[in-house]
Amino acid sequence: MLKKVLIIFAVLIALPFVLALFAPKNYSVVTSVDIGRDNQTVYDYVVLLKNQDNFSVWAQVDPQMQKSYRGEDGQVGFVSAWKSDNPDVGEGEQEITAIVPGQRIDYELRFLAPFEAVSPAYMIVTPIDADNTQVTWGFTGHLDYPMNLMMWFIDFETMIDNDLSQGLNSLKSLLEAQ
Incomplete structure (x- = not known):
């Protein structure tokens, strides 16, 4: 009987x-x-990381988070860092890694707490015509083994898509109101 219990216990531990x-x-x-809005107006706004506080969903979760900056905003190497006691915000930084x-604009997000991860992101600004611009926001993520087990239970793509879409809609409202 003890042998069966130990085997079941071992299987339950190994299964995940x-x-x-x-x-x-x-x-x-x-x-x-x-x-x-015209392409240049939109680009001039989104190239500044500090402006993400005005439209990003994540910045709205904890308006009291501590923010710090290094470098010149809108330039490669600029870093925007945050720290919050709210576990949904945590601690991390975002650096501009490339600009066309x-x-x-390409970024590297470095999450430090409540977990560590590095995720590339970008925004592409494309003119539709003289008065209209398409903004595309992309984000990729990676979970190492065995943390990737969460991919079976949490739909990261839908969650992040909802946040990015909400942020882009806020950006649209903000820029079209100017």
């Missing part, structure tokens, strides 16, 4: 690790919105 072997490790989200003037 085995399932994690087959779980995806990467996820990617890309969403867009059309904004009724008038078109694209």
